[in-house]
Amino acid sequence: MISSQDAITWIAVISAIILSIYFMMESMRKPKEPEYETMEILECPKCGYTVTKEFEPGDFIGMIKGKCPKCGTPLIIKAIYEVEKKNEKNLKTPNNL
Numbered sequence: 213m214i215s216s217q218d219a220i221t222w223i224a225v226i227s228a229i230i231l232s233i234y235f236m237m238e239s240m241r242k243p244k245e246p247e248y249e250t251m252e253i254l255e256c257p258k259c260g261y262t263v264t265k266e267f268e269p270g271d272f273i274g275m276i277k278g279k280c281p282k283c284g285t286p287l288i289i290k291a292i293y294e295v296e297k298k299n300e301k302n303l304k305t306p307n308n309l
């Protein structure tokens with residue numbers, strides 16, 4: 213005989229187990245996939261001013277985007293690249309491998 217209170221307790225226990233398994237799997241999955249951030253370099257063809265910005269969908273190399281804060285000339289996207297999301301400095305340490 214199972215009372216309604218026992219049933220509620222069981223549901224709570226089962227959902228707690230399911231949740232903990234879910235969070236365990238989530239935390240295990242994250243370190244395997246390093247997050248990448250796409251950046252782009254904008255350059256002023258007139259004075260050589262360059263600025264690094266976050267890539268926006270639809271941007272491509274050679275596209276005119278924004279204006280140079282120094283001389284007002286339209287900036288051109290010179291390069292698009294990906295960087296690993298890290299708060300550490302970009303210095304490569306030999307002990308990393």
Ligand SMILES: [Zn+2]
Nearest residue numbers: 256259280283
């Ligand atoms: Zn300029």
